[in-house]
Amino acid sequence: MSILVFADHHDGKFPKSSFEAVSYAAGIAKALGTDVVALTTSNLSGDGGLGKAGANKVLVHNTNSTDSQQLTRLVLAAAHAASADIIIFSHEITGKMVAPRVAAKLDAGYVPGATALPDMSDGFSVNKNVFSGKAIATIEVSSSKKVISVLPNSIGLTQDGSDATVETFAADLGSAGLKVRTVKKEVKDGIPLPEADIVVSAGRGMKGPENWGPVEELAKLLGAATACSRPVADIGWRPHHEHVGQTGVAIRPNLYIAIGISGAIQHLAGVNGSKTIVVINTDQEAPFFKAADYGIVGDAFEVLPKLIEAAKAYNANK
Amino acid sequence: MKILVCISKTPDTTSKIAFTDGNTKFDENGVQYIVNPYDEWYALVRALEIKESLGTGLVAIITVGGADNEPIIRKALAIGADEAVRVDSSDNDSLFVATQIAAYAKSGNFDAVFCGKETINYNGSAVGGMVAELLDWPYISLASKLTLEGNVAVVEREFPGGEEVVEATAPFVLSAAKGLAEQRIPNMRGIMAARTKPLQVIAPVEANTHTKIKLYTLPPAKGACKFIPADQAGDLIRLLHEEAKVI
Ligand SMILES: Cc1cc2nc3c(=O)[nH]c(=O)nc-3n(C[C@H](O)[C@H](O)[C@H](O)COP(=O)(O)OP(=O)(O)OC[C@H]3O[C@@H](n4cnc5c(N)ncnc54)[C@H](O)[C@@H]3O)c2cc1C
Ligand SMILES: Nc1ncnc2c1ncn2[C@@H]1O[C@H](COP(=O)(O)O)[C@@H](O)[C@H]1O
Numbered sequence: 296m297s298i299l300v301f302a303d304h305h306d307g308k309f310p311k312s313s314f315e316a317v318s319y320a321a322g323i324a325k326a327l328g329t330d331v332v333a334l335t336t337s338n339l340s341g342d343g344g345l346g347k348a349g350a351n352k353v354l355v356h357n358t359n360s361t362d363s364q365q366l367t368r369l370v371l372a373a374a375h376a377a378s379a380d381i382i383i384f385s386h387e388i389t390g391k392m393v394a395p396r397v398a399a400k401l402d403a404g405y406v407p408g409a410t411a412l413p414d415m416s417d418g419f420s421v422n423k424n425v426f427s428g429k430a431i432a433t434i435e436v437s438s439s440k441k442v443i444s445v446l447p448n449s450i451g452l453t454q455d456g457s458d459a460t461v462e463t464f465a466a467d468l469g470s471a472g473l474k475v476r477t478v479k480k481e482v483k484d485g486i487p488l489p490e491a492d493i494v495v496s497a498g499r500g501m502k503g504p505e506n507w508g509p510v511e512e513l514a515k516l517l518g519a520a521t522a523c524s525r526p527v528a529d530i531g532w533r534p535h536h537e538h539v540g541q542t543g544v545a546i547r548p549n550l551y552i553a554i555g556i557s558g559a560i561q562h563l564a565g566v567n568g569s570k571t572i573v574v575i576n577t578d579q580e581a582p583f584f585k586a587a588d589y590g591i592v593g594d595a596f597e598v599l600p601k602l603i604e605a606a607k608a609y610n611a612n613k
Numbered sequence: 614m615k616i617l618v619c620i621s622k623t624p625d626t627t628s629k630i631a632f633t634d635g636n637t638k639f640d641e642n643g644v645q646y647i648v649n650p651y652d653e654w655y656a657l658v659r660a661l662e663i664k665e666s667l668g669t670g671l672v673a674i675i676t677v678g679g680a681d682n683e684p685i686i687r688k689a690l691a692i693g694a695d696e697a698v699r700v701d702s703s704d705n706d707s708l709f710v711a712t713q714i715a716a717y718a719k720s721g722n723f724d725a726v727f728c729g730k731e732t733i734n735y736n737g738s739a740v741g742g743m744v745a746e747l748l749d750w751p752y753i754s755l756a757s758k759l760t761l762e763g764n765v766a767v768v769e770r771e772f773p774g775g776e777e778v779v780e781a782t783a784p785f786v787l788s789a790a791k792g793l794a795e796q797r798i799p800n801m802r803g804i805m806a807a808r809t810k811p812l813q814v815i816a817p818v819e820a821n822t823h824t825k826i827k828l829y830t831l832p833p834a835k836g837a838c839k840f841i842p843a844d845q846a847g848d849l850i851r852l853l854h855e856e857a858k859v860i
């Protein structure tokens with residue numbers, strides 16, 4: 296028996312969430328005294344760093360398929376080969392597509408978006424966020440086969456593993472139900488929002504799209520991604536993929552800086568998992584301050600230049 | 614085209630989240646329920662638009678749950694769905710729910726199943742993929758645009774850092790994300806018509822449940838916010854580095 300983890304990659308590179316999924320698998324494997332087998336569709340050099348994150352063996356099946364039916368067949372074949380009863384994904388676009396399929400096929404209990412390692416002292420239970428981060432549910436899984444997807448940025452990384460053995464893995468993927476027509480990369484040199492450790496976000500308080508210059512400059516200086524509130528995306532000041540909140544992207548960065556955003560409950564639902572929250576708002580009664588770790592009551596147009604100056608000085612001394 | 618739209622009930626987004634019975638049950642006291650926004654605004658409305666543009670077809674809605682779901686079912690009918698089915702069960706394990714939906718989609722010869730990206734109370738993103746697997750259909754997740762070319766669905770979907778256009782031939786399962794359609798407010802005629810539209814209640818097919826919520830906890834309360842005077846805003850950068858250690 297071993298623990299199987301699907302390590303998703305973007306253009307051949309593993310995002311942090313994939314290392315987290317491998318570390319999560321390693322945490323379970325350690326408790327059960329077993330091994331971690333990682334599965335990837337990327338052509339690796341060495342073990343791609345997956346060994347350090349906790350994998351003992353890496354199975355490589357080189358394909359550029361992103362079709363959920365084909366990837367499901369691949370994962371099922373690998374689970375069979377590794378005789379794995381527990382299969383781990385990251386709760387990201389690919390995991391959200393493939394993990395439920397795998398669970399349905401195996402008649403397995405599925406925990407989407409786990410935020411902690413399972414508690415195996417009495418049965419098998421796993422915590423996940425519910426009510427868009429406003430509460431945590433402890434989910435008891437009673438089936439022998441289990442599928443878990445790990446919520447990005449919610450568990451620590453294992454760094455002490457050693458090199459994994461790498462094997463190519465052959466499997467019949469069958470035909471693809473989904474065909475890709477075109478792919479358009481939107482962020483060319485920027486950081487994709489869901490993967491960013493730091494996010495600088497702005498709302499209607501910025502008054503108009505022409506005022507986003509300093510927001511982008513601060514983000515760049517901090518190595519951050521940019522985000523926005525929903526009305527800002529709806530009126531077209533910013534692209535839709537920047538919209539965070541209950542009905543947009545849910546993010547959990549280490550640092551979230553909210554500028555000119557009131558902090559409506561639906562906005563908070565998408566950002567309340569952030570480790571540190573900074574709020575900049577002219578209105579000291581803005582609800583966002585209740586969720587903030589640091590607050591500045593002031594006009595963004597005056598505060599931002601000061602932050603940019605300080606960030607430049609900080610970068611110069613780094 | 615016959616489209617089955619999966620509708621689930623969720624507390625209104627402004628509801629107070631609290632628990633009872635030793636933190637094992639959601640406290641419904643004073644809570645207003647709504648149709649899960651992704652199901653209503655995007656999945657249902659896009660299904661209706663497709664039927665309207667083709668001038669033929671059927672939009673049915675399905676809900677797995679108890680009689681307390683009927684108000685949200687009527688709401689979805691008022692927006693324009695033709696008929697509704699409720700699978701009478703109190704079970705909400707994702708695979709149990711998906712098994713019910715898949716069985717109905719199959720027996721009703723549907724061409725497509727639309728669901729929401731996720732429920733905003735369970736945040737699973739699970740049911741759609743499971744339905745697709747149980748039916749052995751393609752799964753188009755996180756669709757933000759959908760057009761039909763005959764029986765081929767052409768869909769735009771966003772992924773971290775970009776978007777792609779994909780296609781799949783019916784039958785397929787689709788999960789709806791923001792952008793797929795615009796919210797519709799039901800009018801008086803719709804509300805009146807909804808009262809007499811067919812709502813069938815059926816018994817669940819046999820299915821396993823493997824997961825159960827054992828306990829709820831609230832996240833630890835935030836400490837007090839530390840305020841930095843606006844004229845010393847630059848000091849924030851130092852605090853983020855030295856104190857919060859996030860840069
Ligand atoms: C079902 C539902 C789902 C929703 N989903 C989302 C979602 O996913 N994401 C989301 O963001 N919203 C969502 N909303 C909308 C949400 O309720 C709020 O309306 C929205 O978040 C407000 O955006 P805002 O803070 O940018 O604008 P406003 O509420 O208008 O706030 C602007 C803020 O800027 C401040 N300000 C003004 N001038 C300045 C200045 N010069 N410097 C600094 N501060 C200034 C003001 O004091 C104010 O606090 C949803 C609503 C509903 C009903
Ligand atoms: N009880 C239910 N009845 C009908 N559809 C549901 C139910 N639960 C979830 N769904 C559908 O599945 C989608 C994803 O739900 P979830 O996997 O819980 O995030 C929802 O947006 C609905 O479209």
